[in-house]
Amino acid sequence: MTQANSALQATADDVAVSYPSPLKEFWQGFSFNKGAVAGMLFMLVVFFAAIFAPWVAPYSPIEQFRDHLLTPPAWLEGGSSAYLLGTDELGRDILSRLIHGARLSLFIGVSSVLMSLIPGIALGLVAAFFPRVAGPAIMRLMDVMMALPALLLAVAIVAILGPGLINTMIAIAVVALPGYVRLTRASALTELNRDYVTASRVAGAGKLRLMFVTVLPNCMAPLIVHATMSFSSAILEAAALGFLGLGVQPPTPEWGTMLASARDYIERAWWVVTMPGLTILFSVLAINLMGDGLRDALDPKLKRAA
């Protein structure tokens, strides 16, 4: 016995075991993924531009320079350094519109994620904790919502509520809801079978405490990853609604709305089409890269599988 103890002692002395803080561990996992870091840096820039849009943008997004209609970007012949990314058909500075558009897109993204995350988690936990009646009822309702193609459901909701910023957010949030509910329920059900939950239950924890204090924190990793991914699809859907003329209405500078009016100029002014599209693509790509990095860092099980 003493021999065993001294051996254990020896190994403990040999290897000084220090556990890194969870945050540091997370950052190590996340920063290992170069794409995720690049995506994060890009999004930091976009967030910065969005927050300080009035100071960062060279012009007002709706100011029309009538003498400079469809000016090409600065590096092209005929371009002007006054309008870095050129101007649109009404002579508005595209860069300024994109910067102000970032405000809108990020705002829609963040609010619709929150608007579906919170009810989604609540419904998912209820579905997991009440498997008799509430659970199946909620899941059937989610099946119905999942049966409709996301964009079509969003279009239908906007068609009924009318176009506009708030209704766009509501439509996107409703569409994203089933994903959260199913994910929360699935991970909560797995956790419910674990011994620590039983221990907590035996110790007399109430249903609410079990739901939110015991189980929920252990379901957060996949939820955070999913929230990131749904943030990017929210931006895409908002732009798609704008493109269809059902989202935020002109002259508000929304990325998708900018594309809708640019369609008529694909033969004459490619930059009017290209710039908003590239902005959407890069932002969504950056968020998805971050999502991949988050998954690697937060969910070691998934990491090994991939």
Add this chain to the structure above:
Amino acid sequence: MFTFILRRLGLLIPTFFGITLLTFGLIRMIPGDPVEVMMGERSLDPQMHAEALHRLGLDKPLYAQYFDYLSNLARGDLGQSLVTRENVWAEFTTLFPATLELALCAMLFASVVGLLAGVLAAIKRGSLFDHGVMGISLTGFSMPIFWWGLVLIMFFSVSLGWTPVSGRLDLMFDIPPDTGFMLIDAWRAEAADPEYNAGAFKDALMHLILPSIVLGTIPLAVIARMTRSSMLEVMQEDYVRTARAKGLSPARVIFVHTLRNALIPVLTVMGLQVGVLMGGAVLTETIFSWPGIGKWLIDAIGRRDYPVVQNGILIVATLVILTNFIVDILYGIANPRIRHAK
């Protein structure tokens, strides 16, 4: 297998009724008076208003209205378009082949390229090719496809002039819509009258290429990623090691022992893409002026043609759950463990 199908069918029915409730409720959620909404903004005298209400059955209690709606559906009556006065089902059946043709071509493109890229990336894990496939597929996954369509038109149609900008067929052709599938119709018309309809098939094909690529982009990215990760997972399995220990060729190990098992989750994901395709069809058809149900629904929403919106959505949703049902069954066939589960 039979009980397996029955069980899945049992799950289908409540979902279908849920959808009818949703489409029924959708119209009632429109703010304002439904008669005014449906009859236009003209001011109606109260008597006509009441008549219209009665004719539409809107004066009955809600549950009775829902019951009427269901019994109409059961009789196959999906109502009339307010704009064209056409039967909604008839409009749907004329337009659906266009969407189906586009969706099938997009799915064919996405599956062939996606599976191939995913399998090769998994085999050459960590190589430049692998990184390329992963990068491109993440970009494809993040693509705003309405913009992607515009870029492709700008490049291939406007700059290079290789492909037509919109529609299903050049206006100089007049081809009877026998099957509704333009490729087949054009092929048959050209075969019947090679002189008059010369080049019709090629024209139909050229019209299909860009929309198929645009609609297939996101499914392609999803399939490629899923195939790769599923392949990598299965390659770690003990039975793949067994297959190699049997002295089988690498091709046999990959295609017979790995791919078959790796395909099971990919198949599910492909089934789920049907919903994505229907959503994408709305955008793709709008960009390419493709006369399918996506464009039909968007136009109907623009014209406030509520019967079309209501029952068009009902049809699309039913289609989606039916395809998911079929995918479930196929999943059972592909995976003996599920088929035999009691």
Add this chain to the structure above:
Amino acid sequence: MSLLEIKNLSVQFGRKDAPFNAVEGLDLTVNEGELVGIVGESGSGKSVTMMAMMGLLEGQGRIVADKLSFDGKDLLTISARERRKIVGKDIAMIFQDPMTSLNPSYTVGYQIMEVLKVHQGLRGAALKARALELMQMVEIPAAESRLSAYPHQLSGGMSQRVVIAMAIACKPKLLIADEPTTALDVTIQAQIMELLVSLQKSQNMALIMITHDLAVIAEVAQRVAVMYAGQVVEMGAVPGLFRQPVHPYTEALLSSIPEHSKGASRLSTLPGIVPGQYDRPAGCLLSPRCPYVQPNCRQDRPALSPHGEGAYRCHYPLLNKETAR
């Protein structure tokens, strides 16, 4: 001439500049029709050695050896195609977990017939007859109907019989059984072991039995190699090695068997665990755990020294000491 001859085999994993030797300086010979046991704790490199020999590591590990020959063929220089003609036919392997070793998507019959088709070109009725014969050889009841069963419909013991049938399908000269019974119920273990040994005799195969069950090895093997942390620490003929272990590790292994500790108040154990990738000692790999450790054991790694028919790897072998049994 021996059937299998391995000289100074090393298998490295990880980066080139900081490699991890999963197997190091391993020597092993197996003669025709011989039953050789390899024993050692988990992670001692038993399976990796065999996988390396069969070319199953697939580019993950780097294999270095002075000699690696089977049946007169040099496995080091042989092409992948040539190797595949041997692997599965003349060398076959049985893995630990039968439930995951069979492909869930194909019937048992398909998986047995696949080997016969690929290596012996059997077709049609002859193919089916041979598959049936194999199923009967491994004592599967209702063999005919079981041919069309899927792996998930079979029990663990049944699956392992199928795996064995698959392995002996082409009458291999060498069968490697990698802990063939650890994943099975205790009641089934003896049956499978008995089946393997009787097949070895009736088919006149050489059999390498990888296990950590010393009792089984003592009963059936002719020779045994004891592995520790990627090295063979002791090798010898069976009754001798068990009666008079020379290496402290072998002694420790033997004394951890309950039967050997009769009369003692407490089962003897060896403290600590097998060193992993990052904590390999500079000297003798056993030095942190060895009860007889001397100062120079911690610095110098001992080489393999011959001893009778076998060999050992220790600075202070227990040559004249009464063993603990």
